[in-house]
Amino acid sequence: MRRSPLLDLDAAQAGPDGDLDAPVPAHYGSPLREQALLAEGAAVTALARDVVTVTGPDRLTWLTTLGSQDLRSLAPDDGGAETLLLDAQGRITHALAALDDGQTLWLVTETGRGPMLAGFLDSMRFMLRVEVAMRDDVHALGAMGRAVDVLAGAAREGGCLLGRWRDPWPGVVDGGTAYDVGLGSPEHPFRHPGEGYAAGFVLVGEEQVRAVVTDSGLRPAGSLAWEALRVEAGRPRWGREVDERAIPHELDWLRTAVHLTKGCYPGQETIARTLNLGRPPRRLTTLQLDGLSGEAPLPGAVVRMGERPVGTVTSVVRHHDVGPMALALLRRATPLTQPLTVDITDVTDVTEGEEGADGDAQVVARVDALQEPLVSPEGKAGASPAERPGAGLRTSLLHRGGRER
Template identity: 40%
Template sequence: MPTAVPVAALDPTDPDAGAVAHYGDPAREQRLLDNAAGLVDRSHRGVLAIPGADRLGWLHSLTTQHLSDLAPMTGSELLVLSPHGHVEHHAVLTDDGDATWLDTGDAPGLLTFLERMRFLMRVEPAEVSADWALLSIVGPQTDEALIALGVGPLLPPDLLAVPDAKFATGSVPPRPTAVYSAAALQFGGWARRMPYGADLLVPRPAVPDVVEAAGVPLAGVWAFEAMRVAARRPRAGFETDHKTLPAEVGWTAPAVHLEKGCYRGQETIARVHHLGRPPRKLALLHLDGIATDELPARHTPVMLEGGERPVGFVGTAVRHYELGMIALAVVKQNLTPDSVLRVGLSTAAMDPEH
């Protein structure tokens, strides 16, 4: 077993302090996740369980996703918005037929919101993070690992296309905009297919057995984050602030159903979509690393060269094994790849849009 280097030993204030940063060679672990498959322990992520007969209709009414008819052993993504349409919580979910499971970066905050909204519904939301661990298999050989676990291969993610700004009524089917297939694990819990690989929710005592059965090497959360940044996948609390709209960070496709009916913040979502141009956008920045090789801290301002006011902020900065120093940032919509930017002491350039 390679030596684990905990995030807490490097920075006890880091939001990932409960995870392993790396196992001795972060660049090798990134190559592993990019070209084969590795297993990342993300058990510091919060988990909520919601049993009860009304759970799906209740979540359907409170969140951005179409969940009223979610099939058993199926997953998706959802957002909880403020009354003004700003992102308050993001969660990935799976329903196993008896309960809906939410994994999220802010389990206590999301649970508080859900408990306030119970009213007379037959639901019993509870945080179960102490008993259940989230693991992620990442890489192109994910299906082989799922086969070794007895649940693979799973169907790939099924995402609906985001309709045009002036789409006709009835254009969006009455189903989740993202459907992630899932299957029960012999250890307890389930495996859920994801765009980056698969997530496994397992009882904490079973983690060593699951790792052994999967048969893939371990990788740290640094490698997971490097792959996430390169793939431009936002993370709540990192690529979000108090005024983030789902369309700004690319969450419309996996987490927002544009025709499902009333929920908090829906008016703003509809207005921004029909205008077709949110005020900010998610961008991948290349940092020059000449003036400093220190990565910028989360929410460091992004400035135009010679400008005096921020034009955005950095969410997550990483050292990528191929791309070098890069960062995900949220910047003004009118910035272009030829804009000359500064992040702290580094010059930054926007990667061309996909």
């Protein structure tokens, strides 16, 4: 995407160079107040996202065969859907918000990922009737709850609404399943921390961004506010939570982005095998961090149980209500009640020519952390079989072999 026009507002403050959200304002002077306004449905956020379009009569069936979600029923103004593109081993290569206006399929991905997505899609066209294009001139404006409709109304009145997407998180869409088996009890059923999350965005042309924000009457909020509410909801983001070995089960992404019975697509074997025969090796969790020290870890920080490393922090925010918190990927079997700590690191400069001349990350402190689980340590989803398929047959054969001996 190109630099957001909202960075030209007087109070807009940019984030650090190289940050994932650098093309949009980080805040407008009061990040915590902006969070509260955003949560109340009274604010709008410029999102750092790339946009790719697919046109042609085969676009929906084609993307359905390439991705994890069934997109064939997408229709104008239906809120859209979410899909993942996976490699042959089931690892996540792209996470896409998809919406269709009847003529064009709009695919929204992380900023900087658009050219790679467009290149991949273009290489997979073969003889199908589809055309792929980058749309650097289109921007995504995010909001929560009623504010999504307010934004869409302002854009529609201005004649510049290109599409509206509603985030399905943390619901379980048709064909999906949730990895929360065992997290609750009959007396205390599991309640997802994102239960009240109601995010969405509208797509508008670059030249209309400021006018839509002004006409909506919503207050501007920065990316720090958006990220804090996302982390509170346990909502995975490709540019933060996904590493080179992540599979959807670990992030509970089968809730919203995977259709289990739609048919073949790259990576489907891993999806089915892990669901039916195995357990994801890691699990996403929310960490409530001790804020008394005033120190916060950085993404990539090691999570420890005692001295033993058990995971890695993926996102860190300061929430306006509950203080510092994070998302982390932990080893699946890490006990839910075990006390954890997270490393606080600093880079120590060293003299040129010495070992580690580029600077070494030194652990200078640790902060206590409590888990708020998102994915069960049992590693089972609602759609997982009660026992491993074929287990009864294997037991029968073992018993018969014993009798024969």
